[in-house]
Amino acid sequence: MKTYHLTIIGGGSTYTPGIVKSILDAHDVLPLRKLVLLDCDAERVARMGGFVRLLLAAHAPEVEVVVTTDREQAFSGMDFLFAQIRSGGLPMRALDEQIPLRHGVVGQETCGPGGFAFALRSIPDMIEIGRDLRRYAPDAWVLNYSNPAAILAELWRREFPDLKCLFICDMPIVIERLLAMTLGVEHADLAFDYVGLNHFGWWRHIWARDGRDVLPGLRARLLGGEKLKLFEDEHVNADWIPTFERLSKTLGYFPEFIPNTYLQYYFFGEEMVAESRPDYTRANRVMDTREKTVFAECDRCVAAGSVADSDLARGVHGDFIVDHVRALLGGAPLRTTVNVPNRGAVKGVPDEAIVEVHGLVSTHGVEAFAVGEVPHFQRALMVQQNAYEQLTVEAALENSYSKALQALTLNRTVPSADVARAILDDLIVANQGRWPVLERDIAG
Ligand code: G6P
Ligand code: MN
Secondary structure, X not given: OOOEEEEEEOOOOOOHHHHHHHHHHOOOOOOEEEEEEEOOOHHHHHHHHHHHHHHHHHHOOOOEEXXXXXXXXXXXXXXXXXXXXXXXXXXXXXXXXXXXXHOOOOOOOOOHHHHHHHHHXXXXXXXXXXXXXXXXXXXXXXXXXXXXXXXXXXXXXXXXOOOEEEEOOOHHHHHHHHHHHHHOOOHHHOEEEEEEEOOEEEEEEEEOOOOOEOHHHHHHXXXXXXXOOOOOEOOEOHHHHHHHXXXXXXXXXXXXXXXXXXXXXXXXXXXXXXXXXXXXXXXXXXXXXXXXXXXXXXXXXXHHOOOOOOOOOOOHHHHHHHHHHHHHOOOOOEEEEEEEEOOOOEOOOOOOOEEEEEEEEEOOEEEEOOOEOOOHHHHHHHHHHHHHHHHHHHHHHHOEHHHHHHHHHHOOOOOOHHHHHHHHHHHXXXXXXXXXXXXXXXXX
């Protein structure tokens, strides 16, 4: 039987245990021979590695586990690489979120200036990863969860079109599962139609098995005050309830389609700022919760020498990425949201724009479904947001301050060029040595 070599880039992440558990559950289609955890943080990945070694010793002792900080070792001979890097770690995420808030602007990991700052740190790292993949694993499949996914996919389109990479986001699947539960139907019994960009889109239809579009009925119920039904998951818990509740507010304003929750940051900036604390953002919360509990559990298991009673949870996040591998390896094609160059799928949006639409993942990669026309409102938002994403990549690749300023000015969360400039200048200081150097190619 063929066995596989798989590397997790960013193996020291708190998501690693869940992903490894999902991989182990997929043993029938993805029997592993070797699992490599690669991370730039030797201490973190050593702690995580201790846990993963025990997990595999208990459930798949035939698998060789390697923990390393060396890309050549981690990439050579690999079949699959899961990328989940966070350049600068959570402490820099905290600054990404806090600095815009000090200027009265949304402070969020992937949306607005926070996402921009994160992108400018991640782009140099992704370029190094791409170059080494080309050298050591040019035929491997890369499945990327790293954020900001839309901007990194844009970078990949420009720099590494020869390398096979799927840009995955678990938010659409989580929301689709909540919509299915609210409808009282199995997710597998529904077919969804989605259009947008990553963390920026809408569901236009939800088809039941009999061909009926059940979205209008669901919309009426949500607008009538019924709440989305929630299940417990990493990204469906008490912290996330306001986000899921605000979905109904967005729907109330723009009832045509069901919105991705991330649109709240673009439509309700003042409200999001009012609900945030510039000294304690989501990053701080994650550092005080998930970071602490996951690593404490890893340490506890290592000290006990056993994972027998470990409760590090599996969830949608790990299962979803493994579902993609299953489809790539010849399982049933996976109908899901994909992030791919538009190439005419959405009318009126540039061909090269990375769009998020439904498509099929199968042995030959990704095929996106054509969407066709979208109304002015959604299309204009997509075009503007994509221009912001492209300018962000160009600012990084061309070391251009003026393109960075254009990008931030174009982002809907930023009210003016003056505010864009003030935030940009603060972000440059905070990211010294981590960002490409931006040449002052305009006056002032
Ligand atoms: C969802 C999104 C991810 C994002 C995550 C943030 O899963 O799809 O792209 O990284 O939420 O979650 P956190 O708990 O770190 O705020
Ligand atoms: Mn995402």
